[in-house]
Amino acid sequence: MRFCDIPGHDNIKQRLCALVDSGRMPHALLLEGKEGSAKFALAMALAQYIQCNDRHDGDSCGQCRSCRQMQMMGHYDVYYMYPVVKKNSKPTTSAYFAKEFAEYMAENPFMGLDRWQKHLEDLNAQPAIFVEDANEVLGKLGTTARSGRNKVVVMWMAERMREEAANKLLKIIEEPYPDTFFILTTNNPRAILPTIYSRCQRVAVPPYSDVEVAEIVMRYTNLSPEAAMAIASTAEGNAARAIAVANNDSAQLQSLDFFTRLMRGAYAKKVSELRRWADELGAKGREANINFYNYCSHLIRENFILNIGEPVLNSLTAAEAQFSQRFSPFINERNVEDLLDLFNRGAADIAANGNARIIAFDTAIHIIMLLRR
Ligand SMILES: [Zn+2]
Numbered sequence: 001m002r003f004c005d006i007p008g009h010d011n012i013k014q015r016l017c018a019l020v021d022s023g024r025m026p027h028a029l030l031l032e033g034k035e036g037s038a039k040f041a042l043a044m045a046l047a048q049y050i051q052c053n054d055r056h057d058g059d060s061c062g063q064c065r066s067c068r069q070m071q072m073m074g075h076y077d078v079y080y081m082y083p084v085v086k087k088n089s090k091p092t093t094s095a096y097f098a099k100e101f102a103e104y105m106a107e108n109p110f111m112g113l114d115r116w117q118k119h120l121e122d123l124n125a126q127p128a129i130f131v132e133d134a135n136e137v138l139g140k141l142g143t144t145a146r147s148g149r150n151k152v153v154v155m156w157m158a159e160r161m162r163e164e165a166a167n168k169l170l171k172i173i174e175e176p177y178p179d180t181f182f183i184l185t186t187n188n189p190r191a192i193l194p195t196i197y198s199r200c201q202r203v204a205v206p207p208y209s210d211v212e213v214a215e216i217v218m219r220y221t222n223l224s225p226e227a228a229m230a231i232a233s234t235a236e237g238n239a240a241r242a243i244a245v246a247n248n249d250s251a252q253l254q255s256l257d258f259f260t261r262l263m264r265g266a267y268a269k270k271v272s273e274l275r276r277w278a279d280e281l282g283a284k285g286r287e288a289n290i291n292f293y294n295y296c297s298h299l300i301r302e303n304f305i306l307n308i309g310e311p312v313l314n315s316l317t318a319a320e321a322q323f324s325q326r327f328s329p330f331i332n333e334r335n336v337e338d339l340l341d342l343f344n345r346g347a348a349d350i351a352a353n354g355n356a357r358i359i360a361f362d363t364a365i366h367i368i369m370l371l372r373r
Helices: 010-021 039-051 065-071 095-107 113-120 131-143 163-174 194-199 210-220 225-232 239-246 250-267 271-282 286-307 318-330 336-351 356-370
Strands: 028-032 078-081 151-155 180-186 201-204
Touching (some): 028 039, 028 194, 039 065, 078 131, 095 113, 250 356, 271 286, 286 336, 336 356
Parallel strands (some): 028 201
């Protein structure tokens, strides 16, 4: 990945290059930004820039041996860390999943954890960066003969570091080797162990503009500029979501279907239907459930905005907009906050290992009452 492969963010690119060029590259850098922003793409481009043998014009060359290795995610002195799952007695290290991860990132580097989890074919585990992974990377950093070459650790979704893993890495982040650089990325900086967070120099990566999202959609799909722009204008700067919609991602459509069934069932007080709905949703796996509750919060907020007559702020797909025309009058100042609380609680309870079916049914029952306010 070269910087020129990433739309926009010229200021950030210049700032990152300047850090390397001036020899002031921090040993721990954190790129933070919302899902679907460019932070991981920028991290990969920065690692490639650090390793390139022929940097020029604010970018890596893309052609030297080092750049070619980077483009296949196979550079000898660059280690990737990312959340993985426990599979029987297989190692819980990123290196063990390297082939899958390279394939996944080749699809597009903006995607989120839910898609990665599908690649891992385990929808129930909560992917994490385990201590085993931290030990392995520390071993590589420590035992490689100090060849004078820079070593870079690029971490995707640092908020998924288990506490033990973070504690293992803390020492080297506090007292780094002179030739070792950590580039961390996160959607959720508050979930990173504060001792790690405080040691990182931070760079905020803002969400993309609609025009930039459209450019990314065109790069990763076959859509026309008009169609890409139409999708981009509903994506709130989230390139991952825009690409999913462009690919007619079934998960996205399925979420809307689950949402409409929930609201119709609750409005008609059809408890037995809601029970079936809860059983179906509950069987989808933990991350899918968490994503669903977050999606509900998004739709509730948008419907409230529609109801109070602020269409300018609204960002819905065509299918969502159609449903919302009739649904939005039910979301008002008397129930909007409680509904948002309910869905936030649902996501938190699932994350805390609650029973997904029970949480879904309990949520549905509350909605029966909340829709009548
Ligand atoms: Zn190069």
